[in-house]
Amino acid sequence: MPTSDFDVIAWTLGQQSVNQDCFRGHTGQLELWDRGVLMWQPLQPAGKDIVLSCGIHGNETAPIEIVRDIVHDILRRQHEPLQRVLFIFGNPAAISAGVRELDYNMNRLFSGAHQHGEAPEQRRAAQLEQYVTRFFEHATGGQRERLHYDLHTAIRDSYYEKFAIYPFQHGRPYSKKQLSFLAQCGIHTILLNQAPTTTFSYYSVNTHKAQAFTVELGKVRPFGQNDRSRFADTEGMLRSLLMQSELQLPEFTAEQHQVFAVERVIDRKHQQFQLHFADDVANFTEFPLGYRLASDGAQQHFIEHAGERIIFPNANVAIGQRALLLVREQPLAKLELV
Template structure:
């Protein structure tokens, strides 16, 4: 298993479907899906981890990070002390370097793919759900479940060059998990309702899950400090190193926001009252008209609200932005 990413992009099935290294047993589940299990069960930490990337095929920073992580594992330069499932998501879109080919896969999880027309994304979403459920079911119910889904945002940010989006959940969040996220992102955004993302799907199985958004620089160039730092923290996570403490250069813990309102275009007569180049986390003050959708308006109700993923060009039925408020 010399280069899992190259094998995946080439559609190659490895000559062996399982094997061992000094530290772990590996098993090829399906194209782009690899399971690793430590040989010494007495060294297992109290968590099982799913690490995924490439759910959007043109968001490759996370794919590069996970491929390097696998190369280090197979080179025996770091040990493995947790059960680990690594997933490269939308393979056809990765090959084409496109966000998706037919449908946005990150809106299809939780069985929503059943309502979509036949496509490679529909089939892949169903397969990824099955792989994750099997992985959780094969583990010990007593261990924590973590899922980090790595994405790349191409829109610049007014603040917070990296951030995590956390799905709505019925039970409380583990502060150890949130503390660890604070070592790799500058802000945490808490959803208040269910949606079709991959991380939301995992949360339905009591996993602590997060969509991690990494920002590229100008012309798609990655931030090498951010890239290397996340690489290092993921290595600590899977090798049993100390986690949950922000690095010294973090001036404060990750700032927490919650989603106040989702702006969705419902009518042809739709306007957003900010320019195309509006940045993520741009603040708007109380009373500002943000969106007009036919006879319906969205006006900022709180002293300050912040916009995330602003997109005035959205088609009917699609999200045009999220309005956030800071948690006290």
Template sequence: MNILSALLADSDAELERDIPGCRTRRIAQGVWECLPEHSAGSPLVLCAGIHGDETGPVEVLAELVDAACMGELLPRRPWLFAFGNLAALRLGRRYLECDLNRCFRGAPHAGAAKIEVARAHALSQALSIFALHGKGLLLDLHSTIRASLHPSFAIRPTATPGSGATPGLLATCGVPVLVEAGVEAPTFSATAAREHGYEAYTFELGRVRALGAGSSEELDALRNGLWRLIEAARPPESAASPRVYRVKREILKRSDDFALHVPADAPNFLPLQTGQLLAEDSPSRWFAEEGECLLFPNPDVAPGTRAVVLVRPVESGAT
């Protein structure tokens, strides 16, 4: 039985066989560390399924784990792989009680239920254990729930905007766009950056799809890039630099009276007109500022959480 089928049947599933040439142990439900006998790279964390309906990256990660167990993929660096929200994944839902990726600094709002909060705690503990092997790279793999002018992009939580990404990393994984954000977000990648000094990214790759539909061709570059990372292969020397955006501000939903004044089908990175009314939540109103673009608009979030992110492109050479 492959790892994904095993986890869908039982959250306490173990790997069917050890990964050849590595010491492998489960450190939480759906989370394993793999330590190669001969390491040639810094630690790597790969996570997928933080949202249970974002299945393409989950299937890619499962394929990589199965290939490693069969001896086809040969890990050459300490590797933690984690399947995020197993309960939601099993039901094909984004989450059960609250957004797991808003729980890594505790409950996202008053009265939040416990399933995702407990899972965030378990994932954070697993990361803390693995971080004893030193600073490394974390990639949290997601899919988008809406169309995007950039179908694949990465979000990097960083305290030093403009510091640059690992050379060739994004290009290796087929990700041409980078969004720079702060490290205070309650997300898994921001936790890795903030608490463990990891170079961390949230990858947004393709659209939400049904589990079992298979990891689509649009994820081939990701699959190949992750394979190279796990084997500690050198990235391409001639990789193009990503197009960069920077988060300028976020709009929080304060009450159930919140109204978002953008079309329901507005894509991510849509350029906004200066002065355009974006949202209101009495008595407050928010208007677009010069150069801003739309990212992750969602009026259906719970009060107290982010309803939209506004980003601005960074000119080449700017800091």
């Protein structure tokens, strides 16, 4: 069974043999449901059911290190959560291989998008949906709060280092409490998705009515080369969320938050596709009105509105896939908040 120097990642990814799949702590137990899927069940759980996922993209190491260390502390019987928690290391095969993905971008395979084939990432996405369902639906004890933070790091630099994507809410209001929590995590930039997607966080929003976010913590670096002090706010707040019965958050203030909305999605439609800015341009970079962003066959894409910023550019996506998003800042006052 795991000891203090045990490699949690190797254990959860099935590279290190175990002779039991359940670990008993002082105040609960940790069940290994599958490679990289662990559920902490307190004997007397507080009111939240929390999914903490990382490694949906296998080379996004900082979130994997954060979740690994939280699990490791449980295995050392040091910090046992008061809340029920489902820990997910999303894409074990890609994590082992040190790559973002094997065949598919796994964060485009949820809400049924995995049904088109039997590739490992498609099968895994289907299984993760089942585990999340089992986790949320097997909770007992009345009205419970459902939360899911899907932790990522970006491929490129970002003008705003940390940001969270707030999935499409189908008209439901946005949560002041969640915005305050994210601000305490050091995340003051929020990107609102304006339509359904096939991301993991949207799956939890849409299928399980959870408060769920894709959280981007900074730029991808190899294992062991992350400057953990840059993630200290986030890690500290996640730990507090797990360990405390009810978080004491400061009162909501609009000035803490900067909100952007997705204005346009540019898909690649032709073999001849080119982005007209440097490869290392940061996410959230603003370009002047009229700037030519991309050529797609005979079609040209320009900055059409003042204040438009680019995010997640990738000229190498398959034809039909998203090559670029354009976002624009939106006054918080325009949002319906509860």
